[in-house]
Amino acid sequence: xxxxxxxxxxxxxxxxxxxxxxxxxxxxxxxxxxxxxxxxxxxxxxxxxxxxxxxxxxxxxxxxxxxxxxxxxxxxxxxxxxxxxxxxxxxxxxxx
Numbered sequence: 044x045x046x047x048x049x050x051x052x053x054x055x056x057x058x059x060x061x062x063x064x065x066x067x068x069x070x071x072x073x074x075x076x077x078x079x080x081x082x083x084x085x086x087x088x089x090x091x092x093x094x095x096x097x098x099x100x101x102x103x104x105x106x107x108x109x110x111x112x113x114x115x116x117x118x119x120x121x122x123x124x125x126x127x128x129x130x131x132x133x134x135x136x137x138x139x
Contacts, residue, residue: 045118065110073101097132 049061076098084090107115115136122133 044123045114045121048121048123049114049117062110065114066106066108067104067111068106069102069104071100072103073099075099 046061046063046065076096079095079097080092081095082090082092119134119136
C-alpha cells in the first residue's frame, strides 16, 4: 500500500520508478478494530450514513530486506494506502 501511494506521487511529480522487488514477512501480534457508523449531510446527497473501521495493529516482522525497510520509512512520513484518504493511514515504526 505504501508503494501504491508512492507511485501516485512519483508519476504525478516526476518520471522516477518505484522498485517492485521487496521481501517482507510479518505476522499480526495484536489487533484492536473499532467499528464506526459515520453520518454525513450534503446539500447534493442529503443525509447519509456510511461505515468505517479504525483501530490499532501490532506486527512482528520476521524478515525485512533493505527495500522493505526503505518503503516502511517512507510510509511513516506519507502514510500508507492507495489514495490520500481511506487508506491505511499513518503508522509508527518502533524498531527499524
